[in-house]
Amino acid sequence: MIKELFIDRKEHLKSLTHGLKNGKDYILIAPRRFGKTTLAQKILEDIAQDADCLTIHIDIMRYSGSVQSVAEGIVENCLNALGFMGRLKFLLKQIEFSFKLKVKYGDLEMEPLLQLIREKNDEWLLLEQALELVEKIAVKHNKKIIVFFDEFGELFYLGERVIKVFRSVIQLQKHVNYLFAGSQETLMTKVFVEKSGAFYRFGNLIFLKNLERDEILLYLTEMNLPYEIIEIILHKFNCHPYYTSKIIKDLIIEPQHAKSIDTFLDYINNVLISQENGYLELQLQKIKEKTHALDVMVNLSMGLDPYSSLNISRQAAYLALKNLENGGFITKIEKAKYVISDPLLALYLNR
Ligand SMILES: Nc1ncnc2c1ncn2[C@@H]1O[C@H](COP(=O)(O)OP(=O)(O)OP(=O)(O)O)[C@@H](O)[C@H]1O
Numbered sequence: 150m151i152k153e154l155f156i157d158r159k160e161h162l163k164s165l166t167h168g169l170k171n172g173k174d175y176i177l178i179a180p181r182r183f184g185k186t187t188l189a190q191k192i193l194e195d196i197a198q199d200a201d202c203l204t205i206h207i208d209i210m211r212y213s214g215s216v217q218s219v220a221e222g223i224v225e226n227c228l229n230a231l232g233f234m235g236r237l238k239f240l241l242k243q244i245e246f247s248f249k250l251k252v253k254y255g256d257l258e259m260e261p262l263l264q265l266i267r268e269k270n271d272e273w274l275l276l277e278q279a280l281e282l283v284e285k286i287a288v289k290h291n292k293k294i295i296v297f298f299d300e301f302g303e304l305f306y307l308g309e310r311v312i313k314v315f316r317s318v319i320q321l322q323k324h325v326n327y328l329f330a331g332s333q334e335t336l337m338t339k340v341f342v343e344k345s346g347a348f349y350r351f352g353n354l355i356f357l358k359n360l361e362r363d364e365i366l367l368y369l370t371e372m373n374l375p376y377e378i379i380e381i382i383l384h385k386f387n388c389h390p391y392y393t394s395k396i397i398k399d400l401i402i403e404p405q406h407a408k409s410i411d412t413f414l415d416y417i418n419n420v421l422i423s424q425e426n427g428y429l430e431l432q433l434q435k436i437k438e439k440t441h442a443l444d445v446m447v448n449l450s451m452g453l454d455p456y457s458s459l460n461i462s463r464q465a466a467y468l469a470l471k472n473l474e475n476g477g478f479i480t481k482i483e484k485a486k487y488v489i490s491d492p493l494l495a496l497y498l499n500r
């Protein structure tokens with residue numbers, strides 16, 4: 150069955166759940182839509198079953214504008230985990246909030262931290278204290294805390310100091326373990342894999358992989374799909390876990406899409422792409438923020454070399470490629486040769 154295609158995710162689910170509960174930290178690295186968030190949420194759910202553990206999920210993307218907002222995000226999610234649900238700025242406006250907090254967590258000394266948030270004049274101190282809060286909660290509640298930082302790569306855009314503060318606070322903690330996820334492979338590698346990175350040797354690196362080609366081939370063959378359609382799926386979607394499994398599921402429900410090459414291409418262009426339109430447009434919006442990046446993407450989608458086929462300087466092409474690579478939109482396959490990471494985005498651009 151289709152579930153079996155995700156066999157390695159199941160193994161990861163088991164080993165990461167066990168590891169996190171037993172003092173290990175992990176870093177999940179994979180391109181967009183490979184299932185990082187889904188896997189991490191499942192892990193947190195499993196861990197939360199354990200009465201001795203508390204889980205905190207912080208999506209950096211939601212708070213990535215400034216150091217202040219990241220720190221506030223950490224505090225907000227800590228408060229949520231403690232049962233104070235709601236956005237921090239609304240919580241702070243409630244008169245009885247501080248009082249309740251004091252009654253419940255008097256010796257947690259939340260007031261200085263909330264003061265820092267209100268005054269907005271020392272974001273670095275605030276960040277340190279926000280990160281320290283997690284350990285304090287763990288000690289106070291006598292629980293192990295597992296924190297999942299999703300979209301960790303977004304922090305890199307705030308500068309190196311943020312990452313260094315994270316590391317310096319986190320590494321001293323004894324009651325908290327961390328799971329990081331990020332899709333910007335080059336940036337994640339810089340911080341977690343390279344010797345000079347702030348998080349070098351911090352935790353166990355998990356690279357979520359593409360699905361196995363042979364496995365998919367076997368599966369598609371068993372579905373009795375025409376050979377040409379199998380070719381298109383393997384060639385155009387490159388064993389991408391999300392798209393491949395989505396296509397398989399769609400074809401099981403509506404086999405008529407696979408009647409001929411034409412009906413299948415029609416399905417891709419009119420069903421799949423329109424279902425994913427919102428996501429694809431969001432990607433394009435981000436790409437457009439960088440100079441020449443969209444032109445370079447369109448160029449790559451046509452199989453051209455942006456260095457020679459665009460009317461821009463070599464330096465400009467290089468910069469656009471670097472930005473795209475850092476953003477996780479393209480992957481380097483050999484020297485000066487790149488491919489678009491999201492196969493559907495590639496098709497969308499090349500329509
Ligand atoms: N193990 C799985 N089985 C079936 N579907 C999955 C699985 N993992 C992920 N998906 C589906 O794939 C899609 C992308 O997954 P998810 O959002 O977890 O990826 P991601 O790696 O966090 O992506 P991003 O980098 O964009 O945040 C989701 O719609 C999810 O429902």
Ligand SMILES: [Mg+2]
Nearest residue numbers: 185186187299
């Ligand atoms: Mg995600």
